Amino acid sequence: MSIDVPGTEGYAEHAGVLANDWRKISFEDLHRPVLHLIPDAPSRILDVGAGMGRDAAAFASMGHAVLAVEPVDELRAAATNFYPASSVVWLDDSLPDLCLVRERANTFDVVMVTAVWMHLDKVQRRRGMGTISDLLVDGGVVILSVRHGPFPGFVAVRRFGPMTAR
Numbered sequence: 001m002s003i004d005v006p007g008t009e010g011y012a013e014h015a016g017v018l019a020n021d022w023r024k025i026s027f028e029d030l031h032r033p034v035l036h037l038i039p040d041a042p043s044r045i046l047d048v049g050a051g052m053g054r055d056a057a058a059f060a061s062m063g064h065a066v067l068a069v070e071p072v073d074e075l076r077a078a079a080t081n082f083y084p085a086s087s088v089v090w091l092d093d094s095l096p097d098l099c100l101v102r103e104r105a106n107t108f109d110v111v112m113v114t115a116v117w118m119h120l121d122k123v124q125r126r127r128g129m130g131t132i133s134d135l136l137v138d139g140g141v142v143i144l145s146v147r148h149g150p151f152p153g154f155v156a157v158r159r160f161g162p163m164t165a166r
């Protein structure tokens with residue numbers, strides 16, 4: 001993992017449990033309110049903080065070209081294990097700057113930032129939003145979830161389930 005990535009504290013240690021928990025929730029159930037925003041035509045999708053790859057794999061199976069960014073090695077490994085045949089391209093990169101994504105000089109039709117923003121402070125969010133904006137095509141879509149209240153920590157995530165705790 002890239003060292004000192006803000007927001008990733010604890011994920012490596014709990015990756016196995018978290019990855020299995022996240023996998024129990026389907027892409028469709030989780031994103032039903034925003035599914036109409038996903039283009040039908042094959043598109044370029046960037047999934048930032050992609051975790052164990054549930055969403056990235058779902059997009060790839062729909063025919064989209066997916067670049068998934070995940071700074072925690074253990075979660076990228078879980079993704080490869082869960083979805084070995086997926087066409088998703090994975091990068092060890094992170095907000096707020098997404099340096100490796102930017103080096104590739106691609107732009108995206110959709111940027112997903114699901115359950116990640118809570119890990120950034122105010123300054124990082126401002127920088128991160130500029131980064132995302134630079135990577136988005138005109139008329140592109142950003143799907144970003146926010147949580148109300150602070151990140152509860154991994155004990156609460158485990159007890160209540162990662163999605164209901166958001």
Ligand SMILES: C[S@@+](CC[C@H](N)C(=O)[O-])C[C@H]1O[C@@H](n2cnc3c(N)ncnc32)[C@H](O)[C@@H]1O
Pocket residue numbers: 005006007008011022048049050051052054069070071072075093094095096113114115116119162
């Ligand atoms: C709650 S998980 C959500 C994972 C996935 N998006 C999902 O909805 O299942 C938060 C993810 O954000 C990643 N993350 C934390 N800080 C990050 C940062 N600065 N840049 C990119 N990803 C980060 C974590 O490693 C973790 O995979």
